[in-house]
Amino acid sequence: MLIAALVLAGTVAGAQTQAPAGQAAPAAPPGNAETGKKLFVANGCYQCHGYEGQGGSAGARLAPRPLPWAALSRYVRRPANQMPPYTEKVLPDADLAHIYAYLQSRPAAAAPASIPLLQP
Ligand code: HEC
Numbered sequence: 001m002l003i004a005a006l007v008l009a010g011t012v013a014g015a016q017t018q019a020p021a022g023q024a025a026p027a028a029p030p031g032n033a034e035t036g037k038k039l040f041v042a043n044g045c046y047q048c049h050g051y052e053g054q055g056g057s058a059g060a061r062l063a064p065r066p067l068p069w070a071a072l073s074r075y076v077r078r079p080a081n082q083m084p085p086y087t088e089k090v091l092p093d094a095d096l097a098h099i100y101a102y103l104q105s106r107p108a109a110a111a112p113a114s115i116p117l118l119q120p
Contacts, residue, residue, distance in 0.1 A: 028069035029097040036102025039095050043086065053103045059083070063106035072100060 040046055040053070048059030055061030066072055073096055076086050086096075112118050 025068055025070045028073075028100050029093060031094075031097035031099070031101030033098075033101045033105035036098035036100065036105075039091075040099050040102055043091055043095075043099070045099065048083070052106055063103040064108050066100060066103040069097075069100060072096075 041051070045053070045059075045062075048056070049062050050056050050059070053061065053063030053066070067075065073093065075083075076091070076096060077088070079085055
C-alpha cells in the first residue's frame, strides 16, 4: 500500500512538470462543460476516475482542480502507468478540451465543518 502510494506520488509529480521557465504554458482550447460531461462518460474516464472525476481505487482524482492543460493532455496521450493511452485519433484535442472544462467545473468539496453529520 505504501509502495503504491509512493509510486502514485511519483507519477503525479512527474505529470505536473511545468513548461520551461520563460515559456508560457499553452492554454486549454475552449471547451463546454456539459459536452465534456458526456464525453467523460462516453470515453470511459468515469470507469476509473468516478463520474465526478473524484478518483477511486482504480484512478487518480482529477477534479475539481485538474492538472494544467499542458500536463493533462500530455498525460492522457502517454500515461506513465496503468492508464490506457488515448491517442488524438481516439480522443481529439477538441473533445479532451470539453472534458477539461467539465473537470474544472466540478464544485469544490464542502468544508468538513459545514457538514452536520461530522460534528461531535
Ligand atoms: C482503465 C482505467 C482508466 C481509464 C479508463 C482512464 N484513466 Fe486516467 N488514470 C488511471 C490511473 C490508474 C491513473 C493514475 C496513474 C496511472 O496509473 O497511469 C490515471 C491518471 C490520470 C491522469 C493524471 C492525474 C495526475 O494527477 O497525475 C489524468 C489527467 C487522467 N488519468 C485523465 C483521464 C481521462 C481524461 C480519461 C478518459 C479520456 C481517463 N483518464 C481514463 C486510470 C484510468
